[in-house]
Amino acid sequence: MGSLWGINFLVIDWGMEGTPPLLFAALRFALVFFPAVLFVARPRVTWRVLAAVGGLVSLGQFGFLYVAMAAGMPPGLAALVLQGQVVFTLVIAAVALRELPTRLQLVGALFGSTGLAVVAVGRDGSWPSVALALCLLAALSWAAGNVVTRAAAVPSGLGLTIWSASVVPLPLLALSFLVDGPAEVSAAVAALSWRPLAATAYTVVLASLVGYGIFNTLLSRNPSSAVVPWALLAPVVAMVGAWAVHGDAPNLAESTGGAMLLAGVLVATRPSKRMRKGLGLPS
Secondary structure, eight states, X not given: OHHXXXXXXXXXXXXXXXXXXXXXXXXXXXXXXXXXXXXXXXXXXXXXXXXHHIIIIIIIHHHHHHHHHHTTOOHHHHHHHGGGHHHHHHHXXXXXXXXXXXXXXXXXXXXXXXXXXXXXXXXXXXXXXXXXXXXXXXXXXXXXXXXXHHHHTOSOHHHHHHHHGGGSHHXXXXXXXXXXXXXXXXXXXXXOXXXXXXXXXXXXXXXXXXXXXXXXXXXXXXXXXXXXXHHTHHHHHHHHHHHHHHOOOOOHHHHHHHHHHHHHHHHHTSOOHHHHHHHTOOO
């Protein structure tokens, strides 16, 4: 799952060249929804929940992420900054669900937030601050969606992924027409080549249907602390891949801040003693 998502950032960066980012995202989620919706039953939740999950996890997260990467955010660092969603999830869950974090989680969240600040301050100027801000908004949107998913306790992660995508393509397409203009969108559609289509196929099948299907199912059946750490493979795979493919070697501040962020996330998602006993894990 983490490896699939890590490669996904490289695929997005590769396939989006020459295609408006919001149009590229709209194409992805149109194909996540159809034709899979013909074969997978709608999960037993209200349309309000489906709209919230689709709007936050898919439209918000990937709308901001695609625009951030189009604005110059490197794929490896985009994958890293997006893990700030863990810290945001703790905060939102504490407010919305009254799930107060433990002292250890607070320490991890603070350490991870400091790591994000180090990454932001240590930018070498090769990518703009607006790209970082957009990526943080993507992380915030994903975090809010995580809280909705957890509260809904949907047993079918694949069904949730597919049916929640129903609310995503049209708003993204409308935003693309608004931001990029009808002429550019029409020209991009007419000029679609095998490259963006191949990238879309990866993001639809492996990143969304397989990756998020597994992730949402695991979240519904296990404590988030047992699931979230697997997603931390994504920035590692993405950063190593970006280094190998593009030569995007992180500078000292980015490497240090990234390590702090990942360490903070690991601490923040460590199960409490009570939870570890319930799972049969050593304390």
